[in-house]
Amino acid sequence: xxxxxxxxxxxxxxxxxxxxxxxxxxxxxxxxxxxxxxxxxxxxxxxxxxxxxxxxxxxxxxxxxxxxxxxxxxxxxxxxxxxxxxxxxxxxxxxxxxxxxxxxxxxxxxxxxxxxxxxxxxxxxxxxxxxxxxxxxxxxxxxxxxxxxxxxxxxxxxxxxxxxxxxxxxxxxxxxxxxxxxxxxxxxxxxxxxxxxxxxxxxxxxxxxxxxxxxxxxxxxxxxxxxxxxxxxxxxxxxxxxxxxxxxxxxxxxxxxxxxxxxxxxxxxxxxxxxxxxxxxxxxxxxxxxxxxxxxxxxxxxxxxxxxxxxxxxxxxxxxxxxxxxxxxxxxxxxxxxxxxxxxxxxxxxxxxxxxxxxxxxxxxxxxxxxxxxxxxxxxxxxxxxxxxxxxxxxxxxxxxxxxxxxxxxxxxxxxxxxxxxxxxxxxxxxxx
Ligand code: 2PG
Ligand code: MG
Numbered sequence: 001x002x003x004x005x006x007x008x009x010x011x012x013x014x015x016x017x018x019x020x021x022x023x024x025x026x027x028x029x030x031x032x033x034x035x036x037x038x039x040x041x042x043x044x045x046x047x048x049x050x051x052x053x054x055x056x057x058x059x060x061x062x063x064x065x066x067x068x069x070x071x072x073x074x075x076x077x078x079x080x081x082x083x084x085x086x087x088x089x090x091x092x093x094x095x096x097x098x099x100x101x102x103x104x105x106x107x108x109x110x111x112x113x114x115x116x117x118x119x120x121x122x123x124x125x126x127x128x129x130x131x132x133x134x135x136x137x138x139x140x141x142x143x144x145x146x147x148x149x150x151x152x153x154x155x156x157x158x159x160x161x162x163x164x165x166x167x168x169x170x171x172x173x174x175x176x177x178x179x180x181x182x183x184x185x186x187x188x189x190x191x192x193x194x195x196x197x198x199x200x201x202x203x204x205x206x207x208x209x210x211x212x213x214x215x216x217x218x219x220x221x222x223x224x225x226x227x228x229x230x231x232x233x234x235x236x237x238x239x240x241x242x243x244x245x246x247x248x249x250x251x252x253x254x255x256x257x258x259x260x261x262x263x264x265x266x267x268x269x270x271x272x273x274x275x276x277x278x279x280x281x282x283x284x285x286x287x288x289x290x291x292x293x294x295x296x297x298x299x300x301x302x303x304x305x306x307x308x309x310x311x312x313x314x315x316x317x318x319x320x321x322x323x324x325x326x327x328x329x330x331x332x333x334x335x336x337x338x339x340x341x342x343x344x345x346x347x348x349x350x351x352x353x354x355x356x357x358x359x360x361x362x363x364x365x366x367x368x369x370x371x372x373x374x375x376x377x378x379x380x381x382x383x384x385x386x387x388x389x390x391x392x393x394x395x396x397x398x399x400x401x402x403x404x405x406x407x408x409x410x411x412x413x414x415x416x417x418x419x420x421x422x423x424x425x426x427x428x429x430x431x432x433x
Contacts, residue, residue, distance in 0.1 A: 001083050001124045002027045008070035008112055010063055013038055013367040014395040015203060018051075018062045021369075022070055022112035024120040026083060032119025034112045036338055038367035040203065041153045041162060041243045043289055043312030045320065047341035050106025066106035073105060074113055083121045090114055090344035107341035114342045115373055129373065130406055133347070134380030140415045141174040141407055142362065142378040142386035143167060144400065145239050145282070146181050148188050148221050149209040150202025150390070152243050154366050158202075159209040160255045163241035164217050165387070166225065167281055169419025170235035174407055177418070178391075178400060180228075184236055185391040188224035203366045204389025205396050213258050218278055225279075233279030233430075237419070241284035242271070245312045248288035264294040272301040275430060281422060282307035284334060284361075289313050295329035305430035307332050307422055309361055316340040316349045325356040331425040332359040335383070337374070350381045359425055361385040368395035372402035379406050384421045 008022040019038055025031040038049060050066040052058075077096050081089055093114060097105045122132035130138050145165045152162030166184050171177035188207060192198040197210040211217045218240075222232050230236045244267075247253045253267040254260070262270060264287065271286050283302075287294035289312040299308060311334035314320045324330055333353045337346050353360040362378040364387065378386045388399040407414050422429050 001121065003078050003081050003083050003117070003120075006070060006075040006078060006113060006116075008067045008109065010067060011035065011369070013369055014393065015367045017367055018058050019367070019369065020063050020066055020070070020108050020112040022116040024083065024113065024116040026120055026124050028124060030120060030124045032116045032121070032123055033371075034115025034117075034119060034373070035369035035371035036108045036112045036115075037365035037369055037371075038338070039336070039365045040367065041246050041312070043245065043315040043339065045289070045315040045317060046101075046339045047107030048101050048103040049108050049338070050103070063106075063108060066109035069105040069109045070113060074109065078113070083117050083124065086114075086118055086121070087344045089117055090342035093342060102341045107338060111338050111341045114344070115337070115371070118343050119373075128406070128409060129376035130379040133343075133376060134382075138380035138382055139410060139413050140379065140382040140384055140417065141403055142384055143169075143171075143416070143418055143421060144177055144181065145361065145385060145387040146185070147204050147206035147390040148185065148224065149211075149217050150204050150206035151209045151214075151217065152246055154203035155209055157256055159211055159214050159217055159257050160247055161214045161217065161240055162243035162246070163204075163239075163284070164206065164209070164221050165239040165241070166221065167237050167239050167419070168235070169237045169281060170230070171418050172416070174403060174414075174416050180230065180236060181391050183228035184224050184230065187228040188220070191220065191224055191227060201390065201392065205393035206390040214255060215274075218274070222278065237279050237281035239282035239284075240280060241311070242286050243312070244285050245288040248291065253288075264291055265297065268294060268297045268301055271298060275302045275306055280306055281419070281430065282309060282332075284309035285311045285313065292327065292329060296327065299329050303331060304427040307359065307425060309334050311336075311363070316346060318345065318349055318352055321349055321352050321356075325358065330358070332361055334363045334387070335360050336363050336365060337377070338365065346377070347381065350383060357425070359384060359421065361387055363387040364389055364396070364399065370395055370398050372398050375399045375402040375406065379403070384417055
């Protein structure tokens with residue numbers, strides 16, 4: 001199955017910013033599309049998202065140069081290439097770019113083509129994307145991490161912690177996890193209404209965090225779980241993305257909403273006290289991307305009790321994941337396609353994570369599209385967990401709904417480990433799930 005043509009054009013993401021859609025067409029006429037998301041709280045080591053920077057157009061955010069790179073360089077270079085050989089296709093894209101961080105052609109240009117090629121290959125073989133990517137071995141539906149309140153960069157710094165999420169650890173099936181999420185999400189909306197604090201949603205669809213402190217948001221989340229009739233911890237647990245790189249300056253962590261600053265040690269102790277006091281099962285980026293010592297400290301303090309996910313720390317980068325595994329600073333890795341820029345490198349990052357006995361958590365970006373690629377990626381790799389923001393806004397529900405379709409296709413082959421998945425990484429899970 002050979003590539004006949006590749007094209008790209010500018011579309012818009014869920015924040016109304018320009019992004020790229022690529023389309024790969026095969027000799028047979030079959031085609032595949034790839035739409036690229038965009039982060040706000042980006043890690044320093046992410047592959048480069050190429051934007052035009054022309055203040056007179058789209059506030060500098062247009063992606064016409066990246067599109068030209070697809071048309072002028074990538075399309076001719078991949079013409080006639082076997083689309084079913086994703087590793088060699090992605091290798092060709094990397095060689096063509098020639099930089100470490102894909103800054104010449106742009107990771108957005110490269111990833112759009114890489115994803116579109118995978119889609120075209122799957123369509124050409126008349127397979128679902130998850131079946132194609134996973135060689136028929138993907139059968140596990142992921143446990144959703146769903147945002148209740150947005151914060152940090154996704155809510156103009158209204159509170160400091162970025163994601164207050166729930167995980168339906170007591171669910172027996174994927175469908176049940178969505179039903180439990182429905183209950184808690186809407187209970188949270190009712191509570192906010194009662195408190196006069198309901199004022200729309202943040203970037204990823206979580207309610208706007210009209211709270212006076214970070215702990216008030218945590219307590220509101222627990223209140224919503226209880227109001228929905230669930231037992232916090234045993235049935236529905238909390239998961240936080242601190243996105244601590246955003247809080248870190250000159251060796252201090254700063255909570256702006258509370259006007260408090262912390263050293264690495266005192267910040268680790270604060271988080272440890274949250275783990276003691278609240279039904280938390282998972283914490284992402286508790287420490288900043290360059291604070292490896294802080295990471296080692298949190299790993300020691302509560303890494304045996306809760307899932308510790310590195311996002312900005314690892315940026316889906318194999319070398320950084322390997323360093324993290326050697327140092328033993330986390331036990332899970334957030335996986336984002338556009339942090340590294342090709343499908344093949346993303347699959348390698350997931351495999352390395354799994355080989356180390358850690359858990360991969362497949363993730364969307366705060367600026368998303370209607371593309372459902374990551375839903376397929378999660379099932380293809382049996383990753384077991386998926387983070388897509390909240391339970392409203394179409395770019396989010398597109399992914400949750402696609403998993404319902406995948407579940408139907410898998411039929412009796414579908415598996416779901418629910419909260420039991422944490423048993424793979426936690427010696428003394430804080431919560432009995
Ligand atoms: C994160 C993501 C998603 P962003 O930090 O995990 O919540 O945010 O895409 O802005 O990096
Ligand atoms: Mg994060």
